Amino acid sequence: MAGMTDAQLSEMNQEERAEALGMTSEQLTGRSLFMEFDPDAEDRFVYPWAPDVDFNRRAEIDTDEMSTTEVNAKMRELMEAGHGTIVVKNPRGKHSLGVGILNKLNLIYEGSLGYFAVGLIDGPNVRINGRVGWSCGENMMSGTVVIEKNAGSTFGAAIRGGDLVCRGSVGSRTGIDMKGGTIIVGGDTGALSGFMMQRGRMIVCGNAGKNLGDSMYDGTIYVGGEIRSLGVDAVEAELTELDRAWLTRKLTQYELMPENGVDHFTKIVAGKQLWNYDNLEPNEKKLIL
Amino acid sequence: MCGIAGLIHKGKSSNVGGEMTSMLQALKHRGPDSTGFAVYGEPSEGDYIMRAIVAEREDIDKGHGILDQIKSRIDEVEKRLEEHGATVKTKDNSTPYALRYVLSHDGDTEAMARHIEEIDGVEILSLGNGLELIKDLGDAGDVAELYGLDEFAGTHAIGHTRMATESDVDIRSAHPYWAFPYNDVSVVHNGQITNYWIMRRQMERKGHRFQSNCDSELLAVYTADNLNNGISLETSLKRSIEEIDGVFTYLVATKDQLGMAKDTMAAKPLVLYESDDLIAMASEEVAIRAILPEEIDTYDPYDEEVRVWQA
Numbered sequence: 001m002a003g004m005t006d007a008q009l010s011e012m013n014q015e016e017r018a019e020a021l022g023m024t025s026e027q028l029t030g031r032s033l034f035m036e037f038d039p040d041a042e043d044r045f046v047y048p049w050a051p052d053v054d055f056n057r058r059a060e061i062d063t064d065e066m067s068t069t070e071v072n073a074k075m076r077e078l079m080e081a082g083h084g085t086i087v088v089k090n091p092r093g094k095h096s097l098g099v100g101i102l103n104k105l106n107l108i109y110e111g112s113l114g115y116f117a118v119g120l121i122d123g124p125n126v127r128i129n130g131r132v133g134w135s136c137g138e139n140m141m142s143g144t145v146v147i148e149k150n151a152g153s154t155f156g157a158a159i160r161g162g163d164l165v166c167r168g169s170v171g172s173r174t175g176i177d178m179k180g181g182t183i184i185v186g187g188d189t190g191a192l193s194g195f196m197m198q199r200g201r202m203i204v205c206g207n208a209g210k211n212l213g214d215s216m217y218d219g220t221i222y223v224g225g226e227i228r229s230l231g232v233d234a235v236e237a238e239l240t241e242l243d244r245a246w247l248t249r250k251l252t253q254y255e256l257m258p259e260n261g262v263d264h265f266t267k268i269v270a271g272k273q274l275w276n277y278d279n280l281e282p283n284e285k286k287l288i289l
Numbered sequence: 290m291c292g293i294a295g296l297i298h299k300g301k302s303s304n305v306g307g308e309m310t311s312m313l314q315a316l317k318h319r320g321p322d323s324t325g326f327a328v329y330g331e332p333s334e335g336d337y338i339m340r341a342i343v344a345e346r347e348d349i350d351k352g353h354g355i356l357d358q359i360k361s362r363i364d365e366v367e368k369r370l371e372e373h374g375a376t377v378k379t380k381d382n383s384t385p386y387a388l389r390y391v392l393s394h395d396g397d398t399e400a401m402a403r404h405i406e407e408i409d410g411v412e413i414l415s416l417g418n419g420l421e422l423i424k425d426l427g428d429a430g431d432v433a434e435l436y437g438l439d440e441f442a443g444t445h446a447i448g449h450t451r452m453a454t455e456s457d458v459d460i461r462s463a464h465p466y467w468a469f470p471y472n473d474v475s476v477v478h479n480g481q482i483t484n485y486w487i488m489r490r491q492m493e494r495k496g497h498r499f500q501s502n503c504d505s506e507l508l509a510v511y512t513a514d515n516l517n518n519g520i521s522l523e524t525s526l527k528r529s530i531e532e533i534d535g536v537f538t539y540l541v542a543t544k545d546q547l548g549m550a551k552d553t554m555a556a557k558p559l560v561l562y563e564s565d566d567l568i569a570m571a572s573e574e575v576a577i578r579a580i581l582p583e584e585i586d587t588y589d590p591y592d593e594e595v596r597v598w599q600a
Binding site for chain 2: 092093094095111112114115130131133134149150152153168169170171172173190191192209210
């Protein structure tokens with residue numbers, strides 16, 4: 001990109017411009033772009049206001065008598081002071097704990113969380129020794145979140161990056177509108193999982209509810225158990241050696257590797273028959289009351 | 290958005306009034322308009338407990354004459370109780386507009402209830418051997434204190450914190466709903482029912498009465514209709530998922546059972562905790578933690594899931 005002028009960029013087609021700007025056009029779809037990781041360009045991956053924390057500096061917060069706002073403010077205060085490992089005790093189902101953390105951090109919850117746990121995060125490694133409510137990890141951009149028990153519905157909604165792992169079972173609409181990253185479920189998932197999924201991958205070691213992958217644009221879903229039904233435009237695809245290698249690596253990493261391996265997993269992708277946006281909407285049916 | 294909660298102790302009695310108050314107070318953020326309780330004490334065969342309101346709370350502020358009207362309504366209620374052969378054993382009123390009667394009665398309770406509800410401004414909230422249904426404006430703490438619920442002993446209870454979305458903020462539109470005229474059956478609901486008017490007309494053609502325009506009342510009436518026809522609670526819950534459109538999670542309590550049903554989309558939340566002696570459920574885990582602060586295992590029921598537990 002060095003030395004590239006605006007005039008030169010304007011003369012390029014989209015693919016050439018993306019490449020010149022350090023991005024790569026995805027040939028598979030032609031519809032999305034992603035930035036390749038460059039270890040020499042670390043500044044691009046760190047927010048300028050992110051506190052410089054030390055993983056060896058550990059702090060604990062007992063949240064029993066604290067509100068969500070107080071807990072989140074206290075965590076920011078500790079990170080500003082350089083603490084890189086924070087243990088949150090007695091969360092007792094509080095909502096929105098640990099949202100919007102945009103720096104590296106080891107965050108450990110000793111208990112269960114409510115709605116929107118660790119949503120909008122970009123960087124921290126989180127371990128939740130309990131259960132989470134709806135919308136855990138919503139819109140997370142990077143980092144790792146591991147939940148030891150079950151999770152509620154809309155788990156990993158609109159996730160853009162990172163690994164979001166639930167060792168137990170999750171509710172409905174898991175990975176709805178996901179745009180990247182990886183969701184891993186050790187148990188079962190409910191109805192409409194992967195609904196309107198656009199990118200990323202989801203692994204469900206157990207069973208999947210009805211309408212799996214409904215209206216998905218892209219991305220891949222792997223299911224180890226039974227699928228109650230596929231959603232509109234979701235189709236089964238062949239499990240390749242690359243898929244097997246990736247599944248083995250990911251499941252081994254999170255100690256969720258089934259005893260019988262990964263050969264039995266079913267791979268679901270978009271049929272891409274819903275991609276025609278040029279058709280007119282059908283006439284609205286007149287309701288006869 | 291509303292909050293619902295339920296709990297049932299297996300084979301023992303507990304302070305379900307205090308427990309449900311704690312659970313609903315934790316759900317206050319889901320609905321600050323009104324709070325309601327359906328608590329089930331030890332059933333006393335032969336005796337009936339009737340909870341009724343003879344005015345809305347806002348009526349009290351309307352000025353002169355309401356207290357006289359209330360007095361005449363109460364007199365008329367007691368006159369009709371006597372006409373139907375009911376003997377008032379005890380009578381309490383926590384507020385000027387809310388009454389609690391313990392009755393001795395061996396006649397037709399449905400005919401009695403219908404006759405009493407013909408009185409203008411009078412609504413029976415509940416009638417049964419064990420059920421006591423209390424609902425009023427304000428949060429759980431306010432309502433529990435007003436009606437002395439903090440020490441209510443019983444086996445099970447359901448409750449509701451309401452955010453009014455499609456009908457008024459008044460006691461009439463608050464949950465739970467009694468499944469009139471079916472004794473000891475109550476319902477709480479979180480969601481929207483989209484074929485409400487079609488189903489309501491069906492129920493009205495069968496002779497069922499509606500006291501409000503709240504869609505949740507339909508579930509109570511629908512349940513009553515099924516139970517009246519000899520259908521089990523579990524079958525009624527399963528059938529409702531096919532026949533009622535919309536997004537909903539609702540709980541039904543009977544004299545000795547507690548049931549739940551979730552719609553086909555699982556669009557409304559419910560978190561469940563089960564142990565050998567206690568089952569607790571609520572829209573959010575924070576409500577269960579209000580009575581079980583220790584670390585526990587909970588899960589979300591899936592779409593179309595129906596469960597029934599025995600006290």
